[in-house]
Amino acid sequence: MTELERDLVAGVTTTHPVSRRVLIVTTPSDVHSWNLVFLSLVVRDAGMSCRIVGPASQLDEIVVGAEEFAPDVVLVSTINGHGEFEAADVLNALREVCDPHVPVLIGGILGVSHELRSSRRSALLSMGYTEVFEGADLTVGKVRSELERAGLAHLASAGGGR
C-alpha cells in the first residue's frame, strides 16, 4: 500500500512530515463533494497535509476549521454556480482567524455564465483572493505549482518554515 493509499483509508485529515497545511472549504450552499476529494488528493500527492471542512461548509465551521488547523494555504472550491456571490462571506470568515499572509485560492465553476469569467476573476482578485482557477486554469500541474508557490511564499513572508 502506498503512502497516499494509506492516507485515503485513514480519513480526511492527514499529516505529513512536510509541515505545509492546506485547508479545503466550499461555500455554504454547495453540496458537491467530489471536487473536495479531488483537491485533497492533489494536496496529499504534493506531500502536504490537508483538512476538508465541507461539503456545504458553513461560515462558523470555516472559522473553527481555520482556527484549529492553522493552514498555510486555503483552497475554496465551489461548482454549483453561486460561488461568486458567496465568495466574499467565505473570505471574510477566513480572515477573521487566518494571518493576512495566508494565501486563499478559489476555483471550480464560480458562476453560471462562462462569458463573465474574466470579470468574475477580476472581482474575486480585488476582493482579496490570491488566485482564481476556472476553465483552462484547472489542470493538476497548474494547481500543484500554485499550491507550492503559495505555500512557499507564505512561509517566506512569515519568516521561514516550521
Ligand code: B12
Ligand atoms: C455529481 C453532481 C451533483 C451531485 C453532487 C453529489 C456529491 N455528493 O458530490 C448532486 C446531484 C447532489 C448535484 C446537485 C446539484 N448540482 Co450538480 N453536478 C454534479 C456533476 C454531474 C459532477 C460534479 C462532480 O462530482 N465532478 C467531479 C469533480 C472531481 O470535478 P469538479 O467538481 O468539476 O472539480 C474539478 C475542477 O472544477 C477543479 N476544482 C474544483 N474546485 C477547485 C478549487 C480550486 C482552488 C482549484 C485549483 C481547482 C478546483 O478540480 C476538480 C477536478 O478537475 C456536475 C456536472 C459535471 N459533469 O461536472 C454537476 C453540476 C456541477 N451541478 C450543477 C447544478 C446546477 C446542481 C444543482 C444546483 C442542481 C439543482 N437544480 O438542484 C445542485 C446543487 C445543489 C447545491 N446546493 O450545491 C451544475 C452547475 C452549473 C454551473 N455552475 O453553472 C453542473 C455543472 C451541471 C450542469 N452542467 O449544469 N450535483
